[in-house]
Structure formats: structure tokens, C-alpha cells
Amino acid sequence: MVSWISALDRKLLRDLFHMRGQGLAVGAIVACGVAIMVMALGAISSLELSRDTYYDRYRFADVFSNAKRAPERLASEIADIEGVRTVETRISRMVTLDIEGMREPANAQLVSLPENGVPRLNGVLLYSGRFPDPSRPDEAVVSKAFVDAHGFTLGSNVRAIINGRARDLEIVGIGDSPEHVYMLGPSGLLPDEKRFAVFWLSRRALEAAFDLDGAFNNVSVSLSPGANPQGVIDGLDALLAPYGTGGAYGAEDQLSNAFIESEMQQLASIAAIIPPIFLIVSALLINAILARLIATERQQIGLLKAFGFDQREIAWHYVKMALGMVVGGILVGFVLGAALARLMTNLYANSFRFPDMIFRLDPSAFVIGGGSAAIAAIVGAIASARSAANLAPAEAMSPAPPTVYSKGVLQRAFARIHFDEPTRMILRHVTRWPIRAGVTVVGVAAAQALLVGTLFAFDAIDELLEQHFNRTDAYDAAINFVEPMNYSAVREIERLPGVLSVQPNRDVSIRIRHGQLDERVWLVGVDPTGRQRRLLDDNQRFMDMPEHGLALSSQLASMVIAGVGDRVTLEVLEGERPVLDAPVTGIVNEAMGWPAFMDVDALGDLLGESDVVSGVYAMIDPDKEAAFSEAVLARPGIASVALQRASIESFNETMEENINIMMTIYALSGGAIAAAVVYNAARISLTERGRELASLRVLGFTEGEVSYILIGELGLLVFLALPLGGLLGMGLAYLVASSMATELFRIPVTIDPSTHGMAATIVVVSSIAAALFVRQRVKTLDLIAVLKTRE
Template structure:
């Protein structure tokens, strides 16, 4: 049976159901974001680990030019090595059609008998190639779907300078290619990069690797040091042209998913607490208003024997009910939305299965944080309830002292009518309440600003990447290092207007205990088609006396201009360079270092070497140019800038970038909830006063003006404060979404701020209309019988 205080609790909840629902929704959205993002983090991480374990992904990759197979036994004897597998890896170009660019592909070997010990594949459909059938391949499933290929279809590929025909016997997924992108590119596109597997003997014959391998896969034993194993493997493979071992953390596919997890974890620590803090503030206002309105009831309860603790707990229960209901709703919504977004990630990252996992700690944290923040907002009020004695509570409160309010309404009497003076008087006599309402609405505006600016940041990424930095229409990568002669051959092709060389050198960068595996990119002294820009988007010239670091790389290595960078080159003679840092550049994809291409060639003692080129072309001659590029054996890959742009847009709108749409929707709901709460609280506080005005002869419009004028002034005052808060929140949100691999610029666009302010004004107008509708329906007799 319910106690009298519990029945009063139910009546109070029914009376403030609109405000309670709005505050509960704010709490629910905060918990939803927390549960959703932590659920995504756990799901991605658990699925990644399960996939790696089930298909035995190697922990160390050791590429080499050509090593005999007996070396594998020596690698297996290195302390800490649990298993070793040698395989053949090579690059190929797939001919899709007469008028389409060739697709770059990676060919990998499978053991002649059985399944691989390491880096096994998940067979989606079909079968593995048969031993002795050199024309059979298993194709990466994502590429097959993007190109509409079926079992037994034929593919034409150029491998090691020879054109070959293959038949597709199966489709596969691999933990090694969760994120499939061509080397040198950062944007995945299933249609522009392929992987296929062949039996070892067939692929070894194609690349002159009979009895040899060019990549060793190494699994580590429990507790083994990857650094020690990589050092020993590099020393052992050095006579055979080692290109430098690297760990799983540097595998491009794994690096991308780990950075995605890192970004989600960072965002989950910034956004939900803001929502819950706003909810605590709104609850403080509501409970404060209720205590003031029920002062006499509190006195009567204490006079009838209820202790101060019991009465305080009654109001605390009200807060807890709202908080718990909001937390429950948010948890359920977080599970549903997390599961839905996890499906998007599964498609994007090519997981064959999904281990959906919501950390129970996220529910506990969501409930605990929502309850604590909600309670914190009301404890200050309840402390006064606890101390209030029956005799004091049953007397009317002391009249407020307005002597210090400067009576601004009287001073403006000549210019303001009576309803306007009532609005001004209310604002000046209750500055604390007004400031609180301003802060609440400003917070909602800041959330909208941050979400809209994040959207603008993605648009700015597209513009900077494809209009400012990359200005060529087509890029070409070579099969290996080429001389300047290759550039002359490209320049002579019909349809080519301008050729700009580039060179990428695999490098491990070090500064003390900080290290990063990446590449030094050589550019001309004054690059035109592949420009490097500074923070003001101005182009940077490649000076010859040092290296220019991208900002992410400079931050990772804790370097600045004037410092010295240690660069361990992983190609050729593998020198260790000590290079002065002469500048820092803005980049949006990756964390490279830049040097003038001639200076890079000199320090490597390899003059006139290039690995790629950017081209401007006559699009009217594109078909003929494609045919000629296919006929050049030194061409390893060709990419149109328009294809890369479309792929990046697809990632932003359909892949992980879709999270920003969720944030925008949540911010819009939060903004409306805050504004509506402010209006509803103001109406609850002044219901009796407004009814009195109606009885005295004021029209409905005049009475509504007194209430809505206050809301209008508070909303307008919140706009500049919200803009200021939006600047700071935008920075935190954008940094949370940015990773070491891709960066989103902090773009303070006037359009984003303007649209956010319009959204707040629309929310205020709609809230005002809803409150006015309630005001028009007020029972004047019942309202006047209510005692303050």
C-alpha cells in the first residue's frame, strides 16, 4: 500500500508530466549516446579480436625481396615465435573493360595443400583453387560485389608484365583486409582495389618465386616482445632484401579500425556528460520552483510529524524517478541504435560476423551518472527543505527586496506599455532565474553549433582534399622505383597536359621514445598538382634543407620546427637519416612527412627516382589515354580524382561518418527540450499571476505577451552566449572525431552558426505556441485559488 507521501509523488509527477518528460528525454539522450558509443566500441573491438583469433592473423609481417624457403625454419627458431608462414605477394592490374581504368590488385598465395597456418581466409561462397590449376583464383568478396562478379566469371590481369586470364572459383573475406584500400591511398573503395588468392606454386611461378617467398607471417607466443622478434627477423632477412618488419598495429586495415575505436571512445567521453549536465540544471530549476510553491505544504507535513529527512527524500524520489525512467529509456535506445550502427560498421569493415557486445559497465555508468547529476541539481534545494521548520514554512516567505534592481521598468515608463514594463520588471527582479534560463538555452545552441560545424567540417575536408591540395585529375603509381624517363613517356601520351612527379619512401620516424611508421613523400620544389598547405591554406614550397612534417605526425612525435627527426628508411640501403624539421603542414589524410624530391633522392643516393605522378588531362581523350596506360608495364595503378571523391563521400554518408547524423538529431531534440522546459517552467511559475491579469481585464494576447516576451528576451540573450560556448564545444567534438589517420578541420562557418540560431528561434516559437495554447485553456477560478 502506498504511503501518503508516495501518493503525493504520483500526483506531482502527473502535474508536471510535460516538464518531467522533457527532462527525462534529455537524460535519456545523454545515456543513449553513452550506451550507443560504448556499445559500438565494445562490439568493434570484440568482433575484431574474435575475427583475428579465429582466422589466425599474424602479429608480425616481414616483407623481403626474395628469400629461400629454408629461411622460414630459422625464423621459427627465434625466441618468442609461435608459428611462421611464408607466402608470395605480388601486385597486379585487373582489366575491367575497354573504357574503364585498370584496377590495382594484390595477389597472395595459399598453401598448395590445406589451409594457411596464418592469415586464413573466410570462404563466403564457392571453393578454393585446385592444385595444378594456375588459372583459378579466390576473389575478395567486397570487390566482387562492387563489380557484380559471379562464380566462374573470368578476369584478365597483368602480373609481372604478363597478361593472364583467370576463372573465379570462390569469394572470400580476410581479417587482413577489413579495410581494403590500394597502397598509397587512404580512402577505401571496393570497386577500385581487389585482392585475389592463388595456390602457392601457381603464384610463385608467375613472380619467379619458385622455392622462395617474399613475405613472412609470424605469430608470437604468449608474452613475447614484438620489437625483439622484428629486430631479429630483420637481421636474418637483411641479406635477402628485407624491407623492414612491422607489427599488427601498423597493418593499415587494423590501424584504421583502431583509430575508429579511439575516436568513438573519445567522443563518448565528451558529448554525453554535457547532456546530463543540462538535465541536472533543468531539474534544479523544476525542484526549486516546486519547493517554493509548496512551502506551506512542507510546513504542514512537518507539523504532522514527518521529519525533514522524510520530506527531503520525497522530493529526491521525484528527481530519481525522472532520472531512472530517462536512464531506462536511454539504455534501451542506446542498445537499439548501437546495434543498428554496428551493422553499418560490419558492412563498411567487412566483418563476416558480428559479436554485438554492450559493456554492462556502460549501463551502470549511465544509471549512476544520470542519477548523480540529477541529484546534484536538486540537493542544493533539498538542503533548504531539510532545515525548514514548520512554523517558518507555514508563514508566507519574506517579501523579496527589489531595492537593488534599479527599477528599470519605471525608468523606461515613457517608452514601454504596461505589459512590456511587467516583462522588464520580471527580468530585473529575478536575475538568477533569468541567467539560469539563458545558460540552459545557450547550451542547447552550443550543441547544435557543434553538430552543424562537424557537418561543415566534413564538407571542408572534401573541398580541401580535392580542390586545394589535390589539383590533378588523375594519379599514376609505378610498379617500383622508376627513372625520369617514365615521366617523359607519360608526358608524351595524347591527352596528358601536365605531369608532376612524386616519390614515397617507407620510413619509421623516431624522436626519443616516440615512433611512427609512415612515409616520406617527395614533391617538387613548387608543387602544383599535389600541394602542401599551411594552417591558412596557403601553399608551402618544398625547401631543400630539411623535412616538413604534417601536423598529426608532429603531434605524435612531439616535434616542432628546429628539432631533429630520425628517419629509418626501410628501402634500398636502409639508411638512418637525421633530418632538421623546417616546417609543419596541414593534412587531412594520414601523417606523412614531405621533402623536396631532389633532396630526398640525394640523401638516399638514388638520383632521379620516382614512384608516382599526378596528371592533368584532356577529358575528351580519356578513353584513348586509358588504353595506352594499360599497355605500359611499369604502371601499377591508375586513379581518377572523381572516383576518390565519390568514395570519400560514400564513407561520410553511409559509413562511420553517419554517426554525425545521429549527433545532429540528438542535438536538435535536446535544443527543443531545453527551450520548451524554460518556457514551461516560466508558465508554471506565473500561472496565477497571468490568471489575475485576465481577471483584471487584460486580453489573452496581452497576458501571453507578458509570458512570451520574457521567453523572447531570454532566448535572444542566450544567442551570443551559445555562440561562444559553441566555439569551445566544436573544438572538442571535432577533435574527438579526428584520428591519426584522418583529420577533420575545425571550420567555424557562419552558415552553421546561423542555422543553429535559427533552430533555437524556431524551437522558441514552437515552445511559445505550445505554452500559449495551455495559457488559453487555463481555468481562471482554479488558478486563482492556488496559493503561492
């Protein structure tokens, strides 16, 4: 025996070895909790480092704005705004693409490059090739995802429809930009590399194409250290106001960057909500294990105190035992969490266009994960450790007082019902140890709740798609014009092949104020007679477009703290820029973004214009979709076309892999909790009832009857836990949905019965597996040895 190990520590090692099964079960729960925390925090760290490195290296701007046509001389005045460090003016315009072999048009954003090809802000990372020659207007650098999706190479030609004329643009370079890390096309929910691209052309080429010689329609600025972003935004708005600006905005509202921030916010919510469930269950199990162990070690505790070990040493011994149960789980959680974090990082590499998706595990992730698990173990052990420390030596040396058996209310009720003896033994044991039974029920319910509270996300996605594609946005094609046009453009769209019906819309950028709060949003004017774009209330019922005033999306209403009946101030950020008060007449259940809505005619009156529209929602005959697409490409005033069918296909392709991976992780995690809880309950029950079960075997009970007593009790507790777990899971789903909601989208809380069924099935199967594993111990009971054992 190694002399430097104390007697208590040798006892600790022996006890941990004898309880290795229960310790492994607790460790598995801890490993899952720590792994999810390390995964989430590690993914946040990787995203943050990848973003910051890319932004810094390629000079991502701090403030953005646009205009219809602003003179280039304005750049020097913008540079004079207090806090502005660098100014980059450019030309940017959305166009359609005619891709050979595609049924529908693709969309591209054309962005100008300076003469030397190197922008001062929002630089272009050139993977291969070169920048366009200013003397060759049909050369372009094209975003890498689009090139890869279509198998294009340097020298390939892509046909773009610019001002209604087809131009073959030659790919001379393949690149990306920090401005387009998340490449979301018009009306898209997820990046679609086949149907949306960014083309960088020479400034000279775009000036000629869009009659912007000596002018710009887009500007980005970077800020000096310590500058006030809002002051720069206000100054930029003032300078661009005469030139049709849509309003300046900071980097936090830039679409690509906002999606990255949203993803990191959701990962932080996962780290804050999911791991504590595992750690709470592990604390409950540790408490139950140690309570039973201390009850069987009373005489040993008495001997230890008689030999001079004080209360602090006794208490610390059992706390160390708890820590010994979780230390292996913590280490496994570190390894598993690192692997999952790398998996998540690889998945993000498919969604976020970073040149290098840098994998980094912040040491704080391990400190937080391991520290939380250790604290949970200490909390679980402290009550049992205190009771062991407080045992007086004389009391501890005496056997524990026998359990007082008396008939309670439940037992008297059961007495009136005829049960066989094994069933009576099950009911009697559960009712005489209600706290222990309650711990098992709560643990299994936690597993059920975790599964319901995470798997519901897939039901939410289905509901989101149903709401977005079939109810609120029930059109087949969204057509956006280059600039607001006369209503005659709607008549032209109506006459296109395959068009069944249309609904015009007018979108305008506004700043909405209520009290001290204000937000820059899109005010969407919709024709109330149409059925392609509709509004839903909080009860998922269609609501009429308000004839007067405006309807706010629920997210926007919460952002400016406004409700029905309140009056808000609207500052239009284009045209004559009128400012007026308007009543809020409705709240809209809008899952995507935070727009405001108004009757299109009322919006026209507000803007002082008549029969002007920004675009059209159209219903298309599926058999004539190809003819419609061909006709759309010939219209010079159309900036982009998005087909819902293509959006749905892209969404399903992108989400399928992610859904399967996350469902597997959640199913294994929930199953681990259920199996560990049931296994520990079974082992504790087998330990304290070993003599009883062996006696029954000697008296003639069959192996199946004895196993039924043990497993039947577990089955009863699992049965009681399932409905409680379902209710807790619904509460967890609401908590997850509310914590993961961002300004970009909200997660609807909808739980399909099949999700409850799947969660229950995973819990039951895991419980059965754990119970059958313990049943093998019943089959191998050494009857003579067990009967000789002293309680």
C-alpha cells in the same frame, strides 16, 4: 489506498503526476543523453567482439613485414627469433584490373596461398567455391565485396594486367580475410568495392608470374604469449635487411586494423563528450523545478516536520522526486540507445568486412548510462533538497517573505526607454530573477552548442575534401610503379594519351627518431616545381618544399615532439639503409596520415641514387581519360592507378547515407534540449505568475497580450542564448576535433555560417513549438479558480 505506501511516497506520486509535463521534458533530455552513450559504447562492444572473433578464428598475425626478394630458407631463421610462434611467408603484389564497362582501371592485391589453400596466418574465409588448384595458375579466390559490386559469380573471368600482360583470372572461390576488414585501395579515403579487390592465387602461380621461385616478398608472424613485439620487429628487420625490407611493424600499424581502432577511439570520444551535455542540462532543469516546487510547498514541509518527519526523510523525498523524473528517460534511453547501436552496427557492416557483424550490448553501457543520469539527477536535486530539509517548522508554516522589488541598474536604464506595459513586465521579471533566467539561457545555449559542435563535422568533411582533392593532392591520377624506376619511366608517362603534366615522387619507408621517441613512417620525396602534390602550412597557405632537411606533418611532429630547428635521426629501411641526422625545416598541415616530406633530389642524394622515382602524379585531359586508362593498362611496370574522380564519387556515395542519419540524430537531440528547456521555463513562469496573468485578463488584457508576456520572455531568453550557444559550440567543436583526432587523420575545425544558421533554426523552431504548447494553458486558464488559489 494501498497501506504499504508511505504518506511521503503517496505525495511523491501525486506530485510527479501533476508535474508530468515537466517530468517528461526532463526525461526526454535524459533519454537522449543515455541513448547516445549506450549507442557509442554498444557500437564499440560490437566492433570489438566482431574483430576479436574474426581475428582469433582466422589467425590474424601480430607482426608484418615485406622484402623485395627473400629466399624461402629464411623462414626457419625467422621462426628462431625469440617470441615467434608461427611464420607465414607468401608473395603479394599490386596489379591493375581491366573491368569491362568501367571507364578507369581497378586495382587488386594478389596474395599467394599455400598448396593446401589454408594459410597458417591471415586465413581466408571461403564463402563459396573452392581454393585454387596449384596446377591451374589462372584460378583465384576473390574478395566478396568486389564480386558483389560487379555481379560476378563463380566461373566469371576478370582480366588482370600482370607484368604488362593481360591474363584472365577465373573466380573459383569467394572469400575474405581478417587482414582486409577495411579494404582500402591505393590513395583511397574510404573502401571502394568497385575499384579495389584482393585476389588469392596459388603460390606456384605467383612465383612464376613474378620470378619468385623459392622466394617470398611478404611475411607475417604470430607471437608467443608474453613475447616482446618490439624485439621480434627488430629481429625481423635484421634478418630481412639484406633483401630490401621496408621495415617490420606490429598489428597496431596494420592499415585495416588501424582503421578499426581509430573508429572505436572516435566512438569513445563521443561517449565521453556528448552525453554529459544532456545530463548537465537535465541537472539544471531539475534544480529549477524543485526550487520552485519547494517554494510553493513551504507550508506542507512545515506540516510534515510538525508530524515528525526528520530532515533526512524530507531531503530524500525530493531526491526521489528527481530520480522519478529521470527513471523513465533512462529506460527510454536504454531502448533508443540499443536501437541506435544496432543501426550503427548495420552501418559498420557496410564499411568493415566482417563475416558476421556481431551485435552485442555490453551491460556496462547500461550501468554507465543509467548511473550517470541518476547521479546528474541527484546533483540537480541536492541543493533544493537541502534547503527543504533545513527549513524550521515555524518558518516553513509562515508564508514566504515577499519579493523585495527595487530598481536595479538595468531597470533604471529601461525606465528611460519607452516600452509598452507588457514589455516592461517581461523585462522586469527577467531582471528580478536573473539566476532563473540564466538557467534558461544556459540550457538553450547548450542545445545550440551541441548542434554546432556536432554538425560542424559535415563542414569539416567538406574542408577535408577541398584540402585533399583540390589543394594538397590536386592531381587527376596517382600512378605507382611496381618498384622504383629510372626517370625515363616518367617520360613514358608524359607521352601517354591525355597526360597534360606530371610530377614524379619517391616514397621510402624510414624510421624517424627524436630523443627517446621513434616512429615508422613514409618519407615522401616530391618535385618542388610540380603543382599536383603541394604542402600547406598551419595557415592553409602553400609552402615551398624545403631545399634541405625535411618537413614533418603536424601529426608526426607531435608524435616525436619535434619542431622547426630540431634535428632528427632518419633510418632508411630499404636499400643500403643509411642512417643520418637531418634538420626539421617545416611543419606541414597534413590531414591524412603522418608522413614526412623532402625535396626529391635531396632524397635521391640521401639514398645514394640518381633520377629514381616510385610513381607519378599526373594531370589528365578529361576528354581523353578513357584513352589514358587503356594506355596505362599496357605498361608492365605500373602496380596501381588511382583516379581522383573515382575516389570522390566513391567517397560521396559512401558518406551520403551516414551523413543523413547522423545529422538527423544530432538535430533531434539538440531540438529536444531546446524544447525541454523552454517548456520547463514556461511552465515554471506560468505556475508562479498564474494569478498575475489571470488578473490581467480580468482587467481587460486580451488573450494575445497575456500570451505575449509569457512567450515574449521566453523569446528574449532564447535570443540571448543563441550567440552564447554559438561561441560554446565553437569550443565544443575544437574539443570534439581534438579528441577524435587519430594517427590516420585529423578533423579540421571549420564552421560554415550555414551550420550556425541551421543550429539556430532548429533551436528556434523547437523553442517555438514548446512555447506554443504552453500557450494553450494560457488560453484555458480558469480565471476564477486561479484567482482563488493561494500563493
